[in-house]
Amino acid sequence: MIRSAGFSVTLTRALRTLRPAPLRRLAARDTQARDRALAERLERQLILPTAESPHEELSRAAIQDRGQFLARQDRWDDLASAIRTADAARHATPCAMSHAELLSYGARADVVHATEEALADGANPTLDGIEALEDVLGEFPEDYGIAATVALAHADIGWAWRGTGWPHEIPERNQRLFAAHFDRAARILEPVFDRHPDAPLLAAARCTLLSADPEPGKRLMDCYERLIDFNPHNPRPMRALGNHLLPRWFGSYDALELEARRTAARNGATWGSGAYAWVYMDALAVDPGAAHGLDLDFFLDGMRDILANRPDQHIANMLAAYAAITMDPARTPANAPDLLRKTRRAIHGTLDWILAEYLFELHPLIWAEASIGQGYSSLPMRSALLRRGTMTARMTIARHFADELLAGTTVAFSRHGLRLFPAR
Known part of the structure; x- marks a missing residue:
């Protein structure tokens, strides 16, 4: 990732947090007006190639x-x-x-x-x-x-x-x-x-x-361990395991934490710490209580290990959409405890390095799925999902780079890394 003015995007984010609170409140005011201004700049200043038919989906x-x-x-x-x-x-x-x-x-x-x-x-x-x-x-x-x-x-x-x-x-x-x-x-x-x-x-x-x-009892873990062992590169069984270990199904938050660690230990050669994050990913999305047993640092390390071991654009889009939309602090319930707010903010913050270090093409269907959420059996047509995913992703990323875009900077993604070109 290169910033032509000499600063990394991550450093820019860190400096932004030092602004006095009154200035931050002023910057946050009138979000709709800001979004309209960003929308006007998307085509000119946000350069992100779109793969409407990515290899994995094809x-x-x-x-x-x-x-x-x-x-x-x-x-x-x-x-x-x-x-x-x-x-x-x-x-x-x-x-x-x-x-x-x-x-x-x-x-x-x-x-x-x-x-x-x-x-x-x-x-x-x-x-x-x-x-x-x-x-x-x-x-x-x-x-x-x-x-x-x-x-x-x-x-x-x-x-x-x-x-x-x-x-x-x-x-x-x-x-x-x-x-x-x-x-x-x-x-x-x-x-x-x-x-x-x-x-x-x-x-x-x-x-x-x-x-x-x-009452599946021990068979729950036996079944999932066997399935994961058949294909440890596939994260879907790990995510399903985490969901089944929630109290609403057959487990508890303690069991979820234990099995996430066991799964990470068994699959370290494939994912590093990533299997821990995979097991927790859907559980955190559907049950706020899952945050209580979560080792947040382990989870964040796991997200990094996932992309370090699989720097695939399908995975990069999946984790970016998860961080940006599923873990959006604005979606946190108003009465949520501080622990949940901290967890969501930290996971949402991973969007910064995912965009800076890994994402270079947009996969709209992944973003559309994240924006719609779970529980829908009847989905729009593919063309409508593509439009929704493209609009959602581009506006979400534009908000992330709002200060740069509104200052006239061009934000360009490519295989060679993220570049920011200030206005001349």
């Missing part, structure tokens, strides 16, 4: 679309073969997303989306789609790829009925349907688990089933 979409295509063509034997081959070879996208999981998701996507759309419209979903998948299962009773696809379709439909609210917020009928679909998924998978103990797809499915298990 890779995921291609594999998922392949699964969907084979299902639509009733080429279930080809789908089953593709899933088994990908699973056995541990094929994955550049950021370690399993090809077998993507093929399976694509194959069941039409059925699941039909249910989600019907529920979003207030209608009663038809059973035609899931019954058709059950018929396919009858044709391939010994194939674990087909079994996993049908079982996970039941799980996805169960989640569509349940939603992401707290248990006491879910209507009784929705709870029953959630349980019924997960029960059917478990009955489908139970016979194949023992026959294919080394299948990563089944390990992922086993972790999915935990959501409907009232």
Whole structure:
């Protein structure tokens, strides 16, 4: 990162904190006017290349679309073969997303989306789609790829009925349907688990089933450890583990802290301290109480280790959006304790070095997902998400460099680092 005037962006931030409080209050006044002024300067002064179809997203979409295509063509034997081959070879996208999981998701996507759309419209979903998948299962009773696809379709439909609210917020009928679909998924998978103990797809499915298990006990960690060991480069199981260790599910804040440390120790060769941060990341996003057991310095070191070990633009955008939006201090509840405010401010502050040292292209879908948040089963079209993500990211980054932009400085991101060019 180079600043043409001779100062680093980080040093500029540090000096800014020394301004007297009255001046800071004056600078913060009339935010809307400031945003309008920034919006007028975005095109001219904020140079950040946009990758509307990044390699990771293209890779995921291609594999998922392949699964969907084979299902639509009733080429279930080809789908089953593709899933088994990908699973056995541990094929994955550049950021370690399993090809077998993507093929399976694509194959069941039409059925699941039909249910989600019907529920979003207030209608009663038809059973035609899931019954058709059950018929396919009858044709391939010994194939674990087909079994996993049908079982996970039941799980996805169960989640569509349940939603992401707290248990006491879910209507009784929705709870029953959630349980019924997960029960059917478990009955489908139970016979194949023992026959294919080394299948990563089944390990992922086993972790999915935990959501409907009232008392998973030690099996929770056993299931997640096995899944993580199959592909330690994939952070998704670590993030899901942290969520399942919250008190609202099957754990406690003490258990979350313990298992985050254990996961970090087991995966140090891959992530350094990063696995600790991965386990906590979603937990902090959905439960403010998770901050009470957090070792903040360990978490911040973990974020640095994640990007040091994986300086990929997909990961850089993910962590930047997490710091900027998910951990935005402005989103902190008004009655939040000081500890939570301190935690969010510190994580939000990592945006400075992420932008300065790692980010050089914008991935809009990641920013759109962060701005929408969790719990939405029906999302806008991809084009709308791209627009939203681009606008959100550029304005968020513009606010971060507000003083520089309003002073006429051009902020330029590239593979060679961040440069600031003062107005002449």
